[in-house]
Structure formats: structure tokens, C-alpha cells
Amino acid sequence: MSYLSIRDLEVRLKGGGRLLRRVSLDVARGEVHGLVGESGAGKSMIGKAVLGTLPRSVEIVSGQILLDGTDLLAMHPAARRRLIGATCALIPQDPLTALNPAHRVGPQITDRLVDILRWPRAKAEARARELLAEVQIAEPERVMRCYPHELSGGMRQRILIASAFAAEPKLIVADEPTTALDVTVQKQILKLIQAMQERHGTALLFVTHDLGVVSKICQRLSVLYAGMVVEDTDVRTFFRAPQHPYSRALLAATPKYTDPTHSLTPVPEAVIATVRAEVAEADRRAGA
Amino acid sequence: MLDGRGTIRHKAGLRLWLSALWLGLLVVLALGAPWIAPKDPLAQDLMLGRLPPFWVSGAEPGYWLGTDSLGRDVLSRILWGARLALTVALVAGTLTCLIGATLGLMAGFLRGASDLVISRLVDIWMAFPPVLFSILLVAVLGPGLFSIIAAIVLIDWTRFARVVRAEAMTQGAMDYVASARVAGRGRIGTMALEILPNVLPTIGVLLTLEMGIAVIVEAILSFVNLSISTDAPSWGGMIAEGRTSVHQAWWVLVFPLLALFLTVLSFSQLGEGLKDRFDPVLR
Amino acid sequence: MTEIYRVEGLHLSLADMTRKPLLGAAPRIEILKGLDFTIPRGAVMGIVGGSGSGKSTLGRALVRLLEPSSGSIRFEGTDITHLGEAALRPLRRRFQMIFQDPMSSLNPRHRVGGIIAAPLRLHGFDDVAARVDRALDHVGLPRGFAARYPHELSGGQRQRVGIARAIALEPEFILADEIVSGLDVSSQAQVLNLLGGLVRDLGLTLAFISHDLSVIRRLCSRVIVLYQGRIVEDRETAALFADPQAAYTRELLDAIPLPDPDQPWT
Numbered sequence: 001m002s003y004l005s006i007r008d009l010e011v012r013l014k015g016g017g018r019l020l021r022r023v024s025l026d027v028a029r030g031e032v033h034g035l036v037g038e039s040g041a042g043k044s045m046i047g048k049a050v051l052g053t054l055p056r057s058v059e060i061v062s063g064q065i066l067l068d069g070t071d072l073l074a075m076h077p078a079a080r081r082r083l084i085g086a087t088c089a090l091i092p093q094d095p096l097t098a099l100n101p102a103h104r105v106g107p108q109i110t111d112r113l114v115d116i117l118r119w120p121r122a123k124a125e126a127r128a129r130e131l132l133a134e135v136q137i138a139e140p141e142r143v144m145r146c147y148p149h150e151l152s153g154g155m156r157q158r159i160l161i162a163s164a165f166a167a168e169p170k171l172i173v174a175d176e177p178t179t180a181l182d183v184t185v186q187k188q189i190l191k192l193i194q195a196m197q198e199r200h201g202t203a204l205l206f207v208t209h210d211l212g213v214v215s216k217i218c219q220r221l222s223v224l225y226a227g228m229v230v231e232d233t234d235v236r237t238f239f240r241a242p243q244h245p246y247s248r249a250l251l252a253a254t255p256k257y258t259d260p261t262h263s264l265t266p267v268p269e270a271v272i273a274t275v276r277a278e279v280a281e282a283d284r285r286a287g288a
Numbered sequence: 289m290l291d292g293r294g295t296i297r298h299k300a301g302l303r304l305w306l307s308a309l310w311l312g313l314l315v316v317l318a319l320g321a322p323w324i325a326p327k328d329p330l331a332q333d334l335m336l337g338r339l340p341p342f343w344v345s346g347a348e349p350g351y352w353l354g355t356d357s358l359g360r361d362v363l364s365r366i367l368w369g370a371r372l373a374l375t376v377a378l379v380a381g382t383l384t385c386l387i388g389a390t391l392g393l394m395a396g397f398l399r400g401a402s403d404l405v406i407s408r409l410v411d412i413w414m415a416f417p418p419v420l421f422s423i424l425l426v427a428v429l430g431p432g433l434f435s436i437i438a439a440i441v442l443i444d445w446t447r448f449a450r451v452v453r454a455e456a457m458t459q460g461a462m463d464y465v466a467s468a469r470v471a472g473r474g475r476i477g478t479m480a481l482e483i484l485p486n487v488l489p490t491i492g493v494l495l496t497l498e499m500g501i502a503v504i505v506e507a508i509l510s511f512v513n514l515s516i517s518t519d520a521p522s523w524g525g526m527i528a529e530g531r532t533s534v535h536q537a538w539w540v541l542v543f544p545l546l547a548l549f550l551t552v553l554s555f556s557q558l559g560e561g562l563k564d565r566f567d568p569v570l571r
Numbered sequence: 572m573t574e575i576y577r578v579e580g581l582h583l584s585l586a587d588m589t590r591k592p593l594l595g596a597a598p599r600i601e602i603l604k605g606l607d608f609t610i611p612r613g614a615v616m617g618i619v620g621g622s623g624s625g626k627s628t629l630g631r632a633l634v635r636l637l638e639p640s641s642g643s644i645r646f647e648g649t650d651i652t653h654l655g656e657a658a659l660r661p662l663r664r665r666f667q668m669i670f671q672d673p674m675s676s677l678n679p680r681h682r683v684g685g686i687i688a689a690p691l692r693l694h695g696f697d698d699v700a701a702r703v704d705r706a707l708d709h710v711g712l713p714r715g716f717a718a719r720y721p722h723e724l725s726g727g728q729r730q731r732v733g734i735a736r737a738i739a740l741e742p743e744f745i746l747a748d749e750i751v752s753g754l755d756v757s758s759q760a761q762v763l764n765l766l767g768g769l770v771r772d773l774g775l776t777l778a779f780i781s782h783d784l785s786v787i788r789r790l791c792s793r794v795i796v797l798y799q800g801r802i803v804e805d806r807e808t809a810a811l812f813a814d815p816q817a818a819y820t821r822e823l824l825d826a827i828p829l830p831d832p833d834q835p836w837t
Contacts, residue, residue, distance in 0.1 A: 212828035463676035471690030
């Protein structure tokens with residue numbers, strides 16, 4: 001059974017247009033589910049809806065977000081925050097701004113455990129050291145006493161990963177976690193996320209615009225266009241035989257250094273017209 | 289598509305119109321004071337001292353907002369006082385803006401030696417307590433319109449210089465500046481044609497704020513009797529006189545205070561409103 | 572002369588303001604540590620490397636937004652290494668630059684037409700309006716876009732304006748600094764195809780800075796690989812991808828996640 005199950009999630013700008021159009025998807029325990037699409041397609045919006053961090057200008061209109069069978073949207077907001085705090089975590093996009101520059105790294109990992117989960121401080125610190133070792137940081141003791149600006153981007157992203165896994169979450173949302181990193185560092189970080197996720201059996205919702213990254217880390221993926229899921233399939237099927245013309249077009253636009261004859265084709269107007277028509281049709285049906 | 293911006297912009301429009309309305313009205317009244325003012329603002333008549341405003345019993349017809357202890361008409365004095373307040377606001381505000389913004393722009397964009405000199409000057413300047421400084425200045429220069437304006441410009445140019453310098457530094461780091469260099473534009477040209485249009489909205493807001501501040505400074509100087517000649521009508525002078533008789537004749541204090549408050553508030557709202565309304569770049 | 576740029580022993584150091592002591596000058600960090608290379612006329616030269624490799628610094632030195640500490644840069648035989656701004660001005664028409672972030676490199680207060688026209692006026696062209704129209708045609712934007720502000724355009728359209736501004740001056744050389752890294756794959760493909768076509772049609776020489784070897788392979792005829800301020804490889808594109816010599820090049824290639832679940836990626 002899936003751990004996270006999103007059913008017909010409908011998100012709108014307050015007093016405005018639709019941002020997510022009846023989005024449904026399932027993520028099983030131990031599974032990595034990719035969310036791909038171009039900027040503005042709503043892929044980050046899904047992660048934010050799950051974690052309850054949507055901007056104030058936006059509202060969930062209808063649908064369900066089931067976490068292990070419990071509908072988050074039917075819960076009292078305070079209880080929902082507690083449940084999310086205890087079971088979910090985020091790996092953010094930008095390691096440079098995600099850590100508070102005014103505080104040392106150690107407390108930024110342990111505070112959540114102490115303040116929200118009421119762990120004794122000694123236990124939280126032991127856990128932080130253990131996790132930093134697990135994300136292959138050589139001197140956990142020293143790094144915990146560092147300020148963020150003393151560490152490299154890759155190092156900070158490791159700390160954020162350690163921090164995300166600290167409270168043994170059942171679900172992690174990773175929002176473009178390697179976009180700001182060099183390709184060589186990206187590889188290390190992706191391998192690390194993958195190893196941690198497998199070891200802890202975490203369900204992972206992985207937001208990215210990079211189909212290459214999806215093919216390396218995800219088992220399933222949803223392709224989004226204008227807040228609508230146009231294809232939801234397993235990774236192998238997607239790369240061998242993408243069903244939707246928009247999926248095929250995205251693949252054709254992605255450069256591949258191993259194939260110099262592969263001519264880069266922008267998403268053709270005809271394909272955009274096709275998905276736009278599908279979106280309009282969906283809007284018409286939702287309106288009816 | 290509708291979004292949250294619509295409502296914000298609507299509110300901005302309202303405060304823009306209200307503040308523009310008040311200031312426009314004030315300008316017309318100030319310019320027309322010789323014809324509009326019902327009485328001579330300087331005419332004293334001790335028989336008519338401390339008359340209340342028209343809706344209070346005991347009021348005399350023709351003295352709409354009452355009279356002060358010397359029997360001078362409060363409304364007429366407010367209208368004539370507006371001439372002084374607005375002159376100071378426009379002249380002192382504009383001069384302060386021109387001097388401060390130019391220096392700030394040079395310091396922030398040209399950097400180097402000009403920044404060093406201007407920034408140190410600003411630091412030193414700001415170490416003087418502004419109110420004492422201005423009182424001292426007017427005392428030395430002697431009271432008069434010129435002294436008030438000089439005092440405001442000399443004290444407040446640093447406000448513009450600091451903010452504009454910071455803004456010019458931010459803008460100077462943008463790639464459109466590098467791009468102008470690649471195109472072969474010189475430093476001064478880049479400053480005037482690339483940086484200035486991007487700093488202008490900030491300067492505009494500061495300018496209207498400064499006009500409000502100028503009105504307040506003039507009132508303070510009048511309050512301590514250092515403005516223009518002592519019996520010429522000014523809001524600050526009226527407030528000072530009204531203060532002594534507030535228990536017997538509250539109107540002498542309240543009406544000029546209200547005029548001052550509305551004018552200063554309108555200036556600050558006008559700047560913000562204009563920026564929201566006419567800035568083409570929605571950020 | 573077959574080369575448009577000849578760079579010899581190029582060193583460049585910048586003041587490190589983050590380590591500036593309370594008193595005294597900031598220490599200088601050496602970004603470029605002795606580079607030697609040439610850019611042949613008509614080449615599309617890829618410059619690739621990780622963050623901190625110095626690739627953007629090298630680019631900005633080539634168009635003399637930065638002044639080298641030592642060594643020399645010759646453009647069409649002229650030594651431009653330490654030329655002052657006044658002496659550079661007539662040369663500036665001939666080497667242009669397209670920037671990474673069009674949101675930052677297009678002045679938000681100017682209309683697209685004005686942005687493209689300004690460099691033309693500076694260099695004394697008389698048929699400015701016609702040249703603006705032609706530049707917009709070249710990059711596939713409707714002429715009516717001249718009246719728009721940058722914030723009214725999409726990311727891909729903005730980057731086309733950046734390209735139009737650079738080609739309007741009919742330069743011999745254009746430096747493109749990470750110009751597709753902020754774009755979606757579809758816009759990226761459009762901009763790359765456009766650039767490839769322009770290089771062919773206008774006989775340009777292009778230096779293309781990127782961190783993405785897949786993009787480099789698609790566009791470039793020759794590649795320089797930079798690592799910590801040094802050139803570790805400088806070869807024809809086909810040869811470099813077929814048989815990378817430097818360990819760092821191999822590491823870069825191995826790290827690229829191809830859109831293919833069967834790629835061994837260890």
C-alpha cells in the first residue's frame with residue numbers, strides 16, 4: 001500500500017486560476033517518485049501542498065492528501081502540523097540559503113529533535129554526529145561547531161540531507177536538491193540521497209526538471225504540464241516508450257553527450273497545442 | 289488573470305488620490321490666500337479674542353475656526369501659513385534631493401575616491417544632532433526663509449546620499465551595467481542612462497518624504513521662534529501660541545496641528561502611491 | 572591570421588573581500604593561473620569547468636570587463652591586455668557578450684528596442700531602427716517586441732533579446748556565458764539551435780561557457796576544460812568526447828546523468 005496518496009488535489013490562486021488540476025499520485029514506502037515538468041508546471045507546488053508550506057496567496061480547493069491512510073486536509077491545522085513535523089522532512093533546493101548563517105550547524109540539526117520531538121539534547125547530539133558520519137562527513141564534531149559560511153555548497157547539502165533524515169521521517173520531499181551544485185558534486189549527493197533513502201526505507205518525492213537525474217534515482221515519475229499530470233508511469237517505461245506526446249517532446253529536447261547526432265528539438269507547437277487542448281478540456285469538465 | 293496584486297494596487301490608488309487631493313487643495317488655498325482668506329491674518333482685535341469655531345456657542349460669524357488670544361482669525365492664519373509650509377517643502381525638498389541624490393549616485397556607482405570622500409562626509413555629518421544643528425544654524429544665519437531652507441538642505445542631504453548610494457551599489461552589480469560597458473558606454477553615461485532610471489523611483493519616494501520632513505522642520509523652527517519674522521503666520525508659530533492657551537482655546541492648537549499632520553502624511557503617502565502606480569517594473 | 576584570440580600566460584587575481592582584514596588591503600586570490608590558448612576564426616569554442624574553475628572570469632577577461640594581472644590577450648593581433656577604457660571603446664563593437672541572467676543583464680527600465688539600439692547609437696550607426704528590426708528578425712522575435720519591457724517576456728524570449736543586442740553590432744566575436752543554464756529544456760533547445768544557426772549564417776566566432784558537457788557537445792567545435800584556474804584539456808570536440816585525456820574531463824563525463832535508466836552510473 002502506498003504511504004503517500006494524493007487524490008484529485010485541486011489548488012488555486014486565491015480568487016484566481018487553477019494551479020494544480022486534479023492531481024493524483026501514489027508513493028510507496030521505500031519508493032522514489034519523480035515530479036518533472038518545465039518551470040511553472042506546478043511540480044514544487046505539490047511538495048509544498050504535502051508539507052503544508054503553500055504560500056498564503058494560494059489555497060487548496062478540494063482533494064485529499066493521505067499520509068498512511070490519514071487525510072491531512074481533514075485534520076485540525078495544529079494536529080496536521082504535528083503529524084507532518086513528526087513524519088515528513090524537506091531537502092531544499094538552495095543549500096546556501098537553507099541554513100541560517102547566524103547559527104552553528106550542530107544546533108540547526110538538533111533543535112528540531114529537541115524542540116519538536118522532545119528528545120533529550122544529548123541523544124539529539126549523538127544522533128546528529130551519527131548522521132553526519134552517515135553522509136560521509138569526516139569530522140562530525142568539528143563540522144557541527146562550524147558556521148554555514150565556513151563550508152562548501154556540497155558540504156552544506158550533505159548537512160541538509162543529514163538534517164532531513166534526523167528524525168527518521170517516513171516521507172521526504174526533495175525540491176530540486178542538486179540544481180545549484182556542480183555535476184560532479186551532484187553525482188555524490190544523488191548517490192548519498194539514494195543510499196540513505198534505501199537504508200531507511202523512506203518514501204521520497206523528488207522534484208526536478210532534469211530527466212537525466214530522474215532516470216538515475218526514481219522508480220516512478222509524474223510528468224506535469226500546467227498543473228496537470230499528463231503521464232504517470234514507471235521510469236523504465238517512460239524512457240523506453242513514453243506514452244504522451246509531451247513526454248516524448250521533453251525527451252527529444254534533452255541533450256545527450258553520447259549521441260552527437262541527436263538533434264535537439266524544442267517542444268513542437270503542435271504538441272503544446274495538444275496538451276493545451278487537454279488542459280482546456282479538463283477545465284471545461286471541472287467547470288461543468 | 290486576477291491575482292493578489294489587484295487589491296493591493298486598488299488600495300494604493302485610493303491613498304494616492306486622497307493625498308493628492310489634500311495637497312492639491314492646499315496648493316490652491318495657499319496660492320489664493322490673499323483672496324480666499326476671510327480676514328487679515330495679522331489684524332488683531334482684543335475685543336474678539338479667543339472666539340470659538342463656528343459650531344460652538346459664542347462664535348462670531350465670519351470667524352469660521354475661531355480666533356487666538358490676540359483676536360487673529362485662525363483660518364486665515366492657517367491659509368497664509370500654508371504658503372510658507374509649501375514653499376519650504378518644495379524648495380528645500382528639491383534642493384536636498386538634488387544635492388543628496390547626486391552625491392549618493394556618485395559614491396555608489398563611481399566608488400573609489402569619490403565614495404571615500406562622500407561616505408566619510410556623511411558619517412561625520414550624521415554625528416551632529418540634527419535639531420540642535422538646525423537651531424544653531426538659523427541662530428547664526430539669522431531668521432528668514434533662506435535660513436530655514438539652508439538649514440534643511442544642510443542637514444538632510446545625508447538622508448538621500450545614504451539611501452541612493454546603497455541602491456546605486458546594488459544596481460551597479462547588475463549585469464546590465466557590465467553589458468553597457470561591453471557596448472562601449474562610458475562611466476558617466478552609464479550612471480545617467482542605466483543606473484539613474486532604476487534609482488529614480490526610490491529618489492521619488494524619498495523626495496516626497498523629505499517634503500513632509502521639511503514641513504515639520506519649519507514648524508519646529510517656528511515653534512522655537514526661529515522661523516521668519518515672529519508675527520508672520522506659520523503653523524509652527526501657531527502651535528506654539530496655541531500650546532499656552534490650550535485649556536481656554538483648544539482650537540488655536542488643534543487646527544494648525546491637523547493641517548500639519550494631514551500635509552506630512554499626504555506627502556509620504558503620495559510618494560509611495562506614485563511609485564506603486566507608475567513603476568512599470570512589477571517586482 | 573587564422574586565430575581571432577591569442578592568449579598567453581594569462582594570470583588574473585581578484586581581491587578576496589571575504590578575507591579582508593580590518594586594516595589593510597584584502598588578500599588577492601589567483602583565479603586564473605597561467606592560461607595559453609588560441610581561438611581560431613570561425614570556431615565555436617566551448618569553455619567548460621565546475622564552479623570555481625575560473626571559466627566566467629576567463630570570459631570576462633576576454634571581453635575586458637576584467638583586467639589580467641599578467642600575460643597577454645591579443646584580439647585580431649591587437650594587444651588588449653591592459654588597454655584603457657577609452658582605447659578599448661572602438662574595439663568594443665567587435666567583441667560582444669551575452670550574459671547568463673537576462674533578467675539582470677537587460678535594464679528593467681528600458682524597452683527592448685532601446686536596449687538593442689543603445690549600443691548601435693554609441694558606435695555611430697545611422698540606420699539604427701532598421702538594424703534593430705533586422706536583429707529581432709534574426710533571433711525570431713516579432714518586431715513589435717521592441718516596444719515591450721523585459722519583464723513582459725518569458726525567459727527564452729529575454730535571452731533572445733540578449734542575443735539580438737550582441738549580434739546587432741555585427742561583431743566578429745561573441746562570448747556567451749552560461750546563457751542556457753536558467754532555461755527549460757525546450758527553450759534551451761531553441762536558443763542553442765538559434766545560436767548554431769547564427770554562427771553559421773553570420774560567420775561569427777563564438778566562445779560558449781557552460782558547465783554542461785551535453786550542451787557543449789551539441790554546439791561546439793573545440794573545447795577547453797578548466798579546473799581550478801588551469802587548462803587541463805584543449806581539443807577538438809569529437810576527439811575530447813571519444814577519448815578524454817585529463818582525469819578531470821573523465822570525471823566530468825562520468826558524472827553526467829544521461830536520460831537513460833540503463834546507463835551505468837557509478
